[in-house]
Amino acid sequence: MxxxxxxxxxxxxxxxxxxxxxxxxxxxxxxxxxxxxxxxxxxxxxxxxxxxxxxxxxxxxxxxxxxxxxxxxxxxxxxxxxxxxxxPIISEIEFAYRYKGDSKIVGITGSNGKSTTTSLLYHICQVAGIDSALVGNIGYSIARQVALDPKEYYITEISSFQLDDIVDFKADIAILLNITEDHLDRYDYKFENYIASKFKIVKNQKEDDYFIYNEDDPVIVKYMKQYLPHSILLPFTMKNEVRQGAYIKDEKMLIKFKEEQWNMNVNDFTIIGKHNQSNSMAAGIAASVMNIRSDKTRDAVTTFSALEHRLQKVLTIKGVDYINDSKSTNVNSTWFALECIDKKVVLILGGVDKGNDYSILDELVEEKVKAIVCLGVDNSLIHDHFDGMVDTIVDTSNMDDCIKACYSLAEQGDVVLLSPSCASFDLFKNFEDRGEQFIAAVKGL
CATH class of the missing domain: 3.40.50.720 (NAD(P)-binding Rossmann-like Domain)
Structure with missing residues (x-):
C-alpha cells in the first residue's frame, strides 16, 4: 500500500x-x-x-x-x-487535483486582492445557482471539499506557497491579479523567484483553458513573454479598450467575451477603490466564461459585502472612522487602502517585516497621513523610513495602547486605519486575531 x-x-x-x-x-x-x-x-x-x-x-x-x-x-x-x-513532495492542491474528476477549477492568485476576488466570484456563483465551493487559501481546503462534498466548480484562492509544489495541477480558469514584492523572505529575497511562483498558475494550462490577467500590471506584462501561457488570454485594464476581457470607461465596467458584451456602472459596486474595480473585472470575466448571465453578475456585484479584516468599517466615534484592514500584510495592500480614503489618516503600521519597501507609500503618506502609530516588537524600519516625513510617530506594543494613542491623535473627520503592511506573528496569533483585537479595543473606547 x-x-x-x-x-x-x-x-x-x-x-x-x-x-x-x-x-x-x-x-x-x-x-x-x-x-x-x-x-x-x-x-x-x-x-x-x-x-x-x-x-x-x-x-x-x-x-x-x-x-x-x-x-x-x-x-x-x-x-x-x-x-x-x-x-516526491507535492502540495495539497496538487493531491486534490488528482481526484477532482470532471469538476472545474477557477484558480485565483496575486499579491493582493485574492480573497476579495475569490469571495466575489463565489458570491456571483451563489446568486446564479452554480454548484460551487469556496476553497483553497480561504474557506475549506480543496482536498477536504473533493473528499467530502464534491462540487461542479471549485472557486480556489491560491497562494504562491501552494503553487510552489504543483506538478500537474491545472486551473481551467486562471486569474492573476497583480504581482508586487511580497514574501521575499521565503524566496531568498529574489523578486524573480516569487514572480516565477505566481506564474505557475498557467504552467499546465491547455489551449482551451482561460487566463484572466491584469494588463495594467507592469510585472505581469513584462514576464508574460517569458512564461508564454498556452491558454486563451482575457485581459482586464483601466487604461485601454480590449477586444476580449474587461475595461473601465466613463465609470462603466465593460465585459466582452466571445460575441457577448455587457456593462455596469462602477458606482453601483459595494466595494470601494480602484483595486476593487480591477477585482470586479476579473470576477466578471470569469463569470462570463462560466456562462453566468450578466444580470446575475450585476446583482451579485451590487450585493457583495466586504470581507472581514479588509477595509472593514468598525465604528465612528466622535466623528472619527475606525477601519480594520488587518489583512493588509504587505506594503502594496496598505497602498490600496490609503488610495481609497479621501480624509486625513492616523495609520497603524508594524509587525513582522517581510522585506518591505516602504517608499511605495511615500506619496500617499505625505498627502494623507497625519500620524503613524507603530504596533510591533521592532519598529525601527518604520522609523528609519518615515521619520521626518510624518510629524508624529508613536510606538506601542499592544492593541489597547495603540488604540488609545490613535484616539488622542485623531480629530473629527479623520480616519484611524489599521493597515499594518506586515505579518502579525510578533504580537498576535494571525491577522484575524489582530483585527479582532482592534475591533474589541475600538468598541472599548
Whole structure:
C-alpha cells in the first residue's frame, strides 16, 4: 500500500489526510507544533495516525510521497533531507487535483486582492445557482471539499506557497491579479523567484483553458513573454479598450467575451477603490466564461459585502472612522487602502517585516497621513523610513495602547486605519486575531 505522509495538520493537511484515507492510502500526519483539537478529533474519527510536537524521521522517510503544508519553507532541514532522499513532495492542491474528476477549477492568485476576488466570484456563483465551493487559501481546503462534498466548480484562492509544489495541477480558469514584492523572505529575497511562483498558475494550462490577467500590471506584462501561457488570454485594464476581457470607461465596467458584451456602472459596486474595480473585472470575466448571465453578475456585484479584516468599517466615534484592514500584510495592500480614503489618516503600521519597501507609500503618506502609530516588537524600519516625513510617530506594543494613542491623535473627520503592511506573528496569533483585537479595543473606547 502506498504510504502518504502529510507534514502539517492545519486545514490543508487535515483535508489532504481525509482525501488520502478515503482513497485507500496508508496515511500518517506529522506536525512539529500542536495539533488543534478540532483537527485532532477529525484525524481520530477517520482513523488516521498522527503525531504532534515532533517529526519522527523513521515514520516520515519511509513515505512514498509527501504532502507538505504551504507554511513549511523549502529551507527546512526536514525538507532538505526528504529532497536528498528523492521522496516526491507535492502540495495539497496538487493531491486534490488528482481526484477532482470532471469538476472545474477557477484558480485565483496575486499579491493582493485574492480573497476579495475569490469571495466575489463565489458570491456571483451563489446568486446564479452554480454548484460551487469556496476553497483553497480561504474557506475549506480543496482536498477536504473533493473528499467530502464534491462540487461542479471549485472557486480556489491560491497562494504562491501552494503553487510552489504543483506538478500537474491545472486551473481551467486562471486569474492573476497583480504581482508586487511580497514574501521575499521565503524566496531568498529574489523578486524573480516569487514572480516565477505566481506564474505557475498557467504552467499546465491547455489551449482551451482561460487566463484572466491584469494588463495594467507592469510585472505581469513584462514576464508574460517569458512564461508564454498556452491558454486563451482575457485581459482586464483601466487604461485601454480590449477586444476580449474587461475595461473601465466613463465609470462603466465593460465585459466582452466571445460575441457577448455587457456593462455596469462602477458606482453601483459595494466595494470601494480602484483595486476593487480591477477585482470586479476579473470576477466578471470569469463569470462570463462560466456562462453566468450578466444580470446575475450585476446583482451579485451590487450585493457583495466586504470581507472581514479588509477595509472593514468598525465604528465612528466622535466623528472619527475606525477601519480594520488587518489583512493588509504587505506594503502594496496598505497602498490600496490609503488610495481609497479621501480624509486625513492616523495609520497603524508594524509587525513582522517581510522585506518591505516602504517608499511605495511615500506619496500617499505625505498627502494623507497625519500620524503613524507603530504596533510591533521592532519598529525601527518604520522609523528609519518615515521619520521626518510624518510629524508624529508613536510606538506601542499592544492593541489597547495603540488604540488609545490613535484616539488622542485623531480629530473629527479623520480616519484611524489599521493597515499594518506586515505579518502579525510578533504580537498576535494571525491577522484575524489582530483585527479582532482592534475591533474589541475600538468598541472599548
Amino acid at each position: 502506498k504510504r502518504i505522509v502529510i507534514l502539517g495538520s492545519g486545514e490543508s493537511g487535515t483535508g489532504a489526510a481525509i482525501l488520502a484515507k478515503r482513497n485507500g492510502f496508508d496515511v500518517f500526519v506529522s506536525d512539529r507544533g500542536k495539533i488543534a483539537d478540532a483537527y485532532k478529533a477529525e484525524l481520530a474519527a477517520f482513523e488516521i495516525d498522527f503525531e504532534e510536537g515532533e517529526h519522527t524521521e523513521s515514520k516520515i522517510l519511509n513515505a512514498s510521497e509527501i504532502i507538505k503544508s504551504p507554511g513549511i519553507p523549502e529551507k527546512s532541514p526536514l525538507i532538505k533531507q526528504l529532497r536528498a532522499a528523492g521522496i
